[in-house]
Amino acid sequence: MTMAEATVFEALESNVRGYCRSWPTVFDTARGAWLTDQNGKDYLDFFAGAGTLNYGHNNPVLKQALIDYLVGDGITHGLDMSTVAKARLLETIRDLLLVPRGFDYKVQFPGPTGANAVEAALKLARKVTGRTTVLNFTNAFHGMSLGALSVTGNAAKRAGAGVPLVHATPMPYDGFMDEAEDFSWMRRALDDSSSGLDKPAAVIVETVQGEGGVNVARAEWLRHLAELCSARGILLIVDDVQMGCGRTGPFFSFEIAGITPDIVTLSKSIGGYGLPMALVLMRRELDQWAPGEHNGTFRGNNAAFITAEVALRHYWSDQRLEASTLAKGAHIHDHLTALTESFAGLSTRGRGLVQGLVFADASQATKVCRVAFEHGLLVETSGSYDEVVKLLPPLTVTEDEITHGLGILTRAVEIVRDGH
Amino acid sequence: MTMAEATVFEALESNVRGYCRSWPTVFDTARGAWLTDQNGKDYLDFFAGAGTLNYGHNNPVLKQALIDYLVGDGITHGLDMSTVAKARLLETIRDLLLVPRGFDYKVQFPGPTGANAVEAALKLARKVTGRTTVLNFTNAFHGMSLGALSVTGNAAKRAGAGVPLVHATPMPYDGFMDEAEDFSWMRRALDDSSSGLDKPAAVIVETVQGEGGVNVARAEWLRHLAELCSARGILLIVDDVQMGCGRTGPFFSFEIAGITPDIVTLSKSIGGYGLPMALVLMRRELDQWAPGEHNGTFRGNNAAFITAEVALRHYWSDQRLEASTLAKGAHIHDHLTALTESFAGLSTRGRGLVQGLVFADASQATKVCRVAFEHGLLVETSGSYDEVVKLLPPLTVTEDEITHGLGILTRAVEIVRDGH
C-alpha cells in the first residue's frame, strides 16, 4: 500500500475521534501484541482494543478459520436467521461456558456492541419486573446510547446526551467510600419505603471498572451485592463486556465470587478476532421477550460467530489460559508494586490482566502514556481524572513482551517523574 | 460441515429471535442473490439482509479484497485509531460521495449499527441546538436502543422499552393523512408559540419507510420538509440506513429531492459485505463534538472499511449501478402493477429496488411470504399490520433472477388468493 495521507483525518473525520489523538500515527498492520504503523514502526499493544483483542491481533488460529469460512462462502450476514455457524456457536457456549458452570442461561444475540447488549439487558429487566429505576455504580461505564448512557458515570459523556438522563440512581462502588461496608446507604434506601428511592428493576455492575479507573470490587462485596438483590427481588446484571472472556482470569469475571447473575452482557472479546459481536445471557425464566421485540440489523455477524466459536474451543477447553492470565497478571502486579515503592504518589490495583498504575498527580498519567507511545508502547489512561495508566495487554502476550512493555513503562515514569 | 442441530435454537436462543421463525431452516452458505440451507436447498433472497446486502452475498470483488487484507494482517480492530484502511475510505468518501455532490460533510464513525448512528445524530442535534424535542414520523423505524426507539413508531417495539419514551413527537408522514398537503399540522404547531409543541432540535426522516410499509415520500414533500426546517432553524436528519447506498437508485436516497440534510446516517450496505459499520455525516459547522464525547468499541471495524472502500470504488465511480437499479425497479414495479390488476385488494408502491405489494387483507401478506419461502423465495412483510410484502433484492440481482423471483411471488399470490 502507498502512504495514506494523515491529513485526511483532520480534514474529514469528526472532532469526536479520540484514541488517534493519543497515538498520533497511522497504523497499518498488526499481529499478536504488536501494531505496525505505515512508517514501519512497531508498537507493543497494552490496550488490546480496550479489551477486545484478548487473543491478540489477527490471531492465526482464528484467522485461518475466518478465511476458510469466507472462502467457502459461508453466510456472512445473517440477521437472526438460523445458520450453521450460529448453531455451532450456541452448542459451544452450552458445552464450554454454561454446562460446566451449572448456568441455565438463554442466549440473546443483540446488536453487535456492548452498548446494545446493555440496552437489551435494561429493557428486559424493566419489562420483566414492571419497574423503571435501575441502580448503577459510581464510575460505571456501560455505553453511549441513551439507555446505556443513563447508567454511566462520566459527567462529560453524560452531558453529551442533550437530554436529562433519568431512571437511574448511582450507588457507591466498592472502595468509593473509603470504608469497609459500602452497602449501608443502598440497603437502608432500599428498605425504607419512604426513602424516595423507587424500588429498582435491576442493579448493573462491572466486577472491575476498566474505564472508571481499574476499580476492583472484592469477591465478598459482589456476593453481598448479589444477596441484597436476591433478597429483594431485584435483578442483578453483570456487565462483563470488558472484564469477561478471561480478562481477569476465569471466563466470566464474576466466577471469583461464586455468584450467578440474573443477566450477563458480553461483547468485545467474545467474537475473538475483534469483529463486532455481543451477547446477553439471561436466566431461562427471564426470557420473556416477544419475538422481534428487540431487533437490529447486525445481530447475525456470522463471521464473528466463526471466530467466537474457534476462540472458545481453542482457549477455553481447559484451564491453561486462566492460569497463564493469573500468572502474567501477577508478573505485572509485582513490577508495578515495585514501581510504587520507587516513586512516591504512585499506587497500583488490578485483577488478572487488567492492571492500573495510579498517579496522585493525575497529569502525570497522561504524560507517561505519551512518553510510552514515543518509546513504542500503547497504554491509555482511565479514571475520573485520567489518573490511572491502564494495562490491558492481550491475554496471549508473552512473558518477554510483558517484560519489554514494563521496561518502556518504567522508563516513561522515570522520564516524567525525574525529567530524564 | 456436519448437520447442525436445529433444536439448539429452540433450547438455547432467546425467544426474541425473529426472522428464523419466518424462514424455518438452517442456512449454511450464500452467494449473490442466493442462500443455501444445510440440506442443500437454494433460496432466492429478495430481502438482502434487510437492505444490508445491496451488492449481494459474498460479493466476489469485495471478498477478494477482504481476504487479501486479512491475509496481509491488516488492522482488523482499530477502535478510532487512524489507520491506512480508514484513510483510504475517507478519501474515497470524499472523492466519490461528497465532492461530486457538493456536500461539505464531516464524517463520524459511530458504533457499527444504524441505531448507534441515529443515537449519535440525535445527541449531536440536541447538543448543537440546546433543545430536547425531536420530531419523527408515523411508521418510522430508527432502531432499538432507547434514544433511537423513542423516534420509532411501532407500538410493540416501543413497549419493550420498559420506560416511557419521551422527547419525541410524531408527525404525519407523506400520505399518512390521505391528503395532498401533510404539513399543515406540523407547520401550525411549530409556528404557534402556544401550541404546546416545544421547539424541536431536529426532524428525523426516512425518504422511504422500509420497515414502516414501503411508504414513499414524494420529492416535493421532502423539499417542503427541508424548507420548513431550514426556515425555523431546525436540523434535518435523514436516516438513510436502509434507503441509502443506492437502494432507491442514487447513492443517497434524498438526492431525488435535491436537498442537503444537516445530518445523514448510513449503515447496513455502507460496509458492502454485510459487516457491521455505520457513518454519520454532518454539516461541517455542526461538528461540535468534543473528543471522545460519543465513543464505543467497534467504531473501527477496519475489515468493513476495506469492503466499504472497494464497494464504493467498484460500484459508484460511474452511473451504471444507479441506472440498473432504476431499470430493475421498473421491471418489478410493472410486474407488481400487473398483479394488482389481476387481483382485487392489492396495490403496489416503491422506489428503485424497494418495492411493496400491499394487501387489503393483511393476513394474506404473511401467507404469501410463507408460501414463497416454501417455493424458494425469501421475502418479508412490513407495515403496521404486516400488510405489505416487501421486495428488497440485492442491487446486483440479475434480470433473470428477478423474473424467477417474481414468478414464485405470483404463484404464491395465486395459491393464497385462489387456494391453488
Added chain:
Amino acid sequence: MTMAEATVFEALESNVRGYCRSWPTVFDTARGAWLTDQNGKDYLDFFAGAGTLNYGHNNPVLKQALIDYLVGDGITHGLDMSTVAKARLLETIRDLLLVPRGFDYKVQFPGPTGANAVEAALKLARKVTGRTTVLNFTNAFHGMSLGALSVTGNAAKRAGAGVPLVHATPMPYDGFMDEAEDFSWMRRALDDSSSGLDKPAAVIVETVQGEGGVNVARAEWLRHLAELCSARGILLIVDDVQMGCGRTGPFFSFEIAGITPDIVTLSKSIGGYGLPMALVLMRRELDQWAPGEHNGTFRGNNAAFITAEVALRHYWSDQRLEASTLAKGAHIHDHLTALTESFAGLSTRGRGLVQGLVFADASQATKVCRVAFEHGLLVETSGSYDEVVKLLPPLTVTEDEITHGLGILTRAVEIVRDGH
C-alpha cells in the same frame, strides 16, 4: 386605612408579579362588578378574578353567610375531616348539580387550586389506565405545577419548568387548523399502531380556551371528541376551572354538547366568594384512589364550603342565572360585532359571558386594555400573541354596567385606532 406605599411592591415583591403591571394602582375595596383603589377611583371589573368572581366581589348574600359562619366559630380549616359544612356542600352538589343532570360522580376535594385539581385528575387517569401519555390541545392552559404545566401550551410558561415537559402530546383544538374536520390527525395517530403516539391515558380539554384566546369549541366538536375517547377507552377530562360555574351559561360548560366527561375539574368560582377551593368529579367506577394517595393541607377550606353552598343554592336552584348569562352574553356579542363592522382587522368570538375582541394587529389589544384601564375598565388580553381582549364580567353584572363597560371599550378602540 392610611395610604399604602406602592413602592413596597417594586422593592419587595418578586418580578413574577403580573396583573399589577397591567393595572398600575393599589386596590382597596370591591363590591359587585366594581373595584376601588386607595385613591377612591372606581374601576368596572370585566375580568372578575380571571373568572373566579362569577357572583361579583363580596357578594352580599355570600358575605352574610360567611360572616355568620365565622362569628359562630364554624370550622375554618378542616383538612379532609368530615365537617357539617362539607356535608352540606356535598348534599347541595348532589341535589343541585348531579342528580338533575343524571351524573353519577364521586367528589374529590384536592388542594384548593385549579392546578391541583388538574394534577389530581391526571394522576387518577394514569393510575386507572396504567398509561402515561395525555393528549392536550393547542393553546390549552391548565396550570403551573409540573404536571399541569406539561399539558399547557404557552411556550414561555413551559420554559419556566426548567426540565423538559413530557408525557403529553398536543393535538389541534377546534378551529386551529382552519378546517371543518380537526380530528383527522388525532384519529389516525390513535388508530395506527405504528404512529409513534403511545396510547394515551386521557385527553384533557377546555370547552372554551380562556387564556388561550377565547377559542370556542363547537358542541359537535366536543361530542366528536367524547366519542373518539369513549370508543378507544381513553378518559375524557374536561377542565372546567374557568368555563364552569355558569360562565358560558349552564353550570357545566360541556352541557351544551350533551356529553358526560369521565373526569371534571372545577375551581375558581366554585367557592363563590373568591376563596381558594377546587373539586374533581369522577365517574364512580374511576374512584380508585387509595386513602390519602393525593393529599394536601388546604383541601378543607370550610369557609369556602359555606360560600360555595350558598352560591349554589342561591343561583343554581332555577334557570334564571343561565338565562341571564346568555342574554348578557348576546348583548356583549352584538356590541362587539358592531365594533368589528366599524373597524377593519377586528373580529369577535365567545360563548355566554366569555367574549373576545380579536385584533389582527396584536399590539393594539394591549393598548386598548391600557386605555380602558385609564378610563376605568379592567380588561385583559389573552391568546398566543396577546391579540385578544377578553371580556369576563361577573355573571351578576347589570345590563347598565355592561353598557357602561362597552362604552369605555369602544372609546378605547377608537383612541387606539383613530388616535383620538
Added chain:
Amino acid sequence: MTMAEATVFEALESNVRGYCRSWPTVFDTARGAWLTDQNGKDYLDFFAGAGTLNYGHNNPVLKQALIDYLVGDGITHGLDMSTVAKARLLETIRDLLLVPRGFDYKVQFPGPTGANAVEAALKLARKVTGRTTVLNFTNAFHGMSLGALSVTGNAAKRAGAGVPLVHATPMPYDGFMDEAEDFSWMRRALDDSSSGLDKPAAVIVETVQGEGGVNVARAEWLRHLAELCSARGILLIVDDVQMGCGRTGPFFSFEIAGITPDIVTLSKSIGGYGLPMALVLMRRELDQWAPGEHNGTFRGNNAAFITAEVALRHYWSDQRLEASTLAKGAHIHDHLTALTESFAGLSTRGRGLVQGLVFADASQATKVCRVAFEHGLLVETSGSYDEVVKLLPPLTVTEDEITHGLGILTRAVEIVRDGH
C-alpha cells in the same frame, strides 16, 4: 344547624379522603385548641391542621380583623394585583421578619399551598442554574403535585403519580444512617465527576421532617449542608411549610443553625387563620422570574393577607411566643421522656412544639391515636411505618391543655400497652 348526614361522605366523597377515617365524627365548630363535633363532644386538637393552626382555631384577634375586613368590603380575591392588604403584609414581612434577621429576600406569592410554593421554588432553582437534578432527603414530604412529589419520599404517594418521578435523587437525612457523619456519600458523589450524579440545581430540605416521622436535623448538620451547597454553587431550599411560623420556636426553623437559605417556602400557618396562602422567599439576585412566568388564580387571597399581617404583628413583634413555644415543648418532651422510661419500646424526639412518641412496634402508634380520639384527643401518626405519634398542638395551647392532652395520651398508651 341540623345534624349533617354522615353517610353523605361515604356515598359521595372520593375514597382518597384520609383524616376523616382516623377521626370518625362530623366536626362542627372550633375555638383555640378545641374542636367540637355535631353531637357536642369536644376534642383537644394536638394536630392543629397539620401545623396550619399555630395560633389556634378561630383565634379571636385574627377573627375580628378578618370580619372587619369582610364587613368593609376589602378586596377578597385579588389575583396578583397590588392591594392595600398586600402592601401592609409586605411591609410587615419586611419589618418583622426580614430586616431584624438581616435577610435580603424578595417575596413571591405563589398559589396558596405548600406544594405550589415548592413547585415555584424548584422551577426557579432550575431556571437560575440551568440544571435539572434536585437532591432531596429520605423521608421528605413536599407535596402531591408532580414536581413536589418527585422530591417526596413516601413510596405509596409516589406511586400515585402514574409516571416515573425523575430529576430528583434522594440523600440520607440526618440520623438516617445511624452514624455521626451523614454527608460522606453526598459529598463524594458531588465531587467525583464520574459518580453518575448530575450536578444538582438545588437541595431541598426540612429542618424537622414532620410527615416523615418527626426526624430532627441537628443544627450542625444543617450548617454542614449549607456549606456543602454554598461551596459548590448548589442552591439550598429550606421547605419551612410545616416547621416555619414558629413551630420549633423561632419564626424560621433554620434560625437555630444560623444559616441563610437561598430559597425558603412558607405556607400552612403563614396565613394565621388556616386560610390558604403560601410564600416563596428568595435571595434578591435569584429573583430571575419573568413577569407571569409562574402564575395562578389564588395567589391573592387577600383575606389571608389580613390574618397573616395581624398574626405577625400580634405574635412576632417580640420574643414571647418563641419563648413560650420552647417552654411548652420542654414540658411535652419531659412528659414523653418519662413515658419512654415507663414503657419499653418507646422513644421520643422533637423540637419546640413538634414532638414525637416513637413505637418500636409500629402498630401500637395507630392504636394509641385511636384510643386517644375516643378519649377526646386528636393526634396522628407519621413516619414510614406510621410508627410515630406526632404532637403538633397550637402554639397558643395553654399549659393546662397540654397537661390534659398528655394525660389522655398517657392513658391511651397504658390501654394499648397494658390492655387497660
